[in-house]
Amino acid sequence: MKVVAFNGSPRKDGNTGFALNTVGEELKKAGIEFTVIHVGNKTIRGCAACGGCVTNQNERCVIANDEVNDWIQKMKEADGILLGAPVHYAGIPGTMKSFLDRAFFAATVNGPMMRNKVGAAVVAVRRSGGVATFDSLNHYLMYAEMIMPTSNYWNVTHGLQPGEAIKDEEGSQIMRVLGKNMAWLLKVLAAGKDHVEPVLPEAKILTNFVRD
Numbered sequence: 001m002k003v004v005a006f007n008g009s010p011r012k013d014g015n016t017g018f019a020l021n022t023v024g025e026e027l028k029k030a031g032i033e034f035t036v037i038h039v040g041n042k043t044i045r046g047c048a049a050c051g052g053c054v055t056n057q058n059e060r061c062v063i064a065n066d067e068v069n070d071w072i073q074k075m076k077e078a079d080g081i082l083l084g085a086p087v088h089y090a091g092i093p094g095t096m097k098s099f100l101d102r103a104f105f106a107a108t109v110n111g112p113m114m115r116n117k118v119g120a121a122v123v124a125v126r127r128s129g130g131v132a133t134f135d136s137l138n139h140y141l142m143y144a145e146m147i148m149p150t151s152n153y154w155n156v157t158h159g160l161q162p163g164e165a166i167k168d169e170e171g172s173q174i175m176r177v178l179g180k181n182m183a184w185l186l187k188v189l190a191a192g193k194d195h196v197e198p199v200l201p202e203a204k205i206l207t208n209f210v211r212d
């Protein structure tokens with residue numbers, strides 16, 4: 001089994017990286033392959049709202065001059081997905097949001113490709129905006145019908161400069177517990193999926209809040 005993580009911080013080895021790797025250590029201890037893809041230092045433009053991914057049905061975003069399509073395939077190959085972001089202005093940093101909008105939209109209208117995979121999110125913050133950013137990351141996982149492990153608190157750790165999150169003992173515990181719970185959930189799903197009737201996806205109803 002494998003989990004692919006996406007680090008939305010411009011800083012590879014900052015506090016988000018530390019949080020992701022703390023989760024990853026527990027996954028690796030449980031025999032699960034863990035890799036981190038660095039998103040936050042790339043140049044990724046936002047969704048063009050062109051609908052090309054809906055029309056083409058080829059698991060791709062039509063904007064093909066960056067890494068987003070490769071990362072969609074990495075997500076497809078993985079059993080679990082871990083999203084990590086620092087808090088920038090009480091939200092997801094722009095590069096990470098551009099990636100998530102494009103990748104999750106293309107993946108959701110093609111299949112849906114991420115359905116029933118395990119998905120979790122972690123956040124690093126100096127002071128405030130942590131829970132709002134965690135909530136925003138969870139929107140992608142939930143819309144994609146992913147299955148979410150939890151920890152013993154919301155998945156947020158605190159620090160300003162790279163490395164400071166190491167001193168947040170509670171934050172580290174949150175990430176550790178998340179890693180253990182994620183590994184357990186991955187194994188339970190793998191053990192059970194051949195014994196329990198799958199739930200088929202429903203065709204999506206879009207009412208756009210229009211009422212007669």
Ligand SMILES: Cc1cc2nc3c(=O)[nH]c(=O)nc-3n(C[C@H](O)[C@H](O)[C@H](O)COP(=O)(O)O)c2cc1C
Nearest residue numbers: 009014015016086087088089090126127128159160
């Ligand atoms: C542009 C920018 C905006 C930020 N906005 C916030 C904020 O709204 N709230 C906060 O508490 N910290 C904010 N921070 C601090 C980061 O969230 C904090 O340093 C975090 O640990 C960075 O994680 P990283 O080391 O993975 O990059 C901001 C940092 C930057 C660079």
